[in-house]
Amino acid sequence: MISAGMAKAETVSYADAVSILAKDCGADIKKLCKGVNLGNGRIADCLKENTTKVSPTCTASLSSVATSIRRREDAQAAYEKVCAHDMAQHCRGVKGDGYILACLIKTQRLVGDKCNQAITDAGWR
Numbered sequence: 001m002i003s004a005g006m007a008k009a010e011t012v013s014y015a016d017a018v019s020i021l022a023k024d025c026g027a028d029i030k031k032l033c034k035g036v037n038l039g040n041g042r043i044a045d046c047l048k049e050n051t052t053k054v055s056p057t058c059t060a061s062l063s064s065v066a067t068s069i070r071r072r073e074d075a076q077a078a079y080e081k082v083c084a085h086d087m088a089q090h091c092r093g094v095k096g097d098g099y100i101l102a103c104l105i106k107t108q109r110l111v112g113d114k115c116n117q118a119i120t121d122a123g124w125r
Contacts, residue, residue, distance in 0.1 A: 025058035028054050071121055072123050074121075079118050083119070085112065086107075086115045090103065101119070
């Protein structure tokens, strides 16, 4: 079972990831990781150590959230390369990354599908 929040979005922000995992894994964390300090991946490590005891809902959400975060990070890293042609064609003379992104979003109907998808997957729209 995948969280309702994950079903609506192709990628998820870190803040949303925390909310989804708190909802779907909160009981598992309280039960299996009591006393474990937050930070440095300790909770994730605890859940991995207790994989056989973690609920199916939590397991599914962990997988979905990790995939979504990875996809968002990959899209952010690839954005300039994927959108280079559209930047040159539709945003020539625009200076500054934020302004170029705003230009691409504003000219969304003219921008190629791959660039539009990268912007969406990066979480910028």
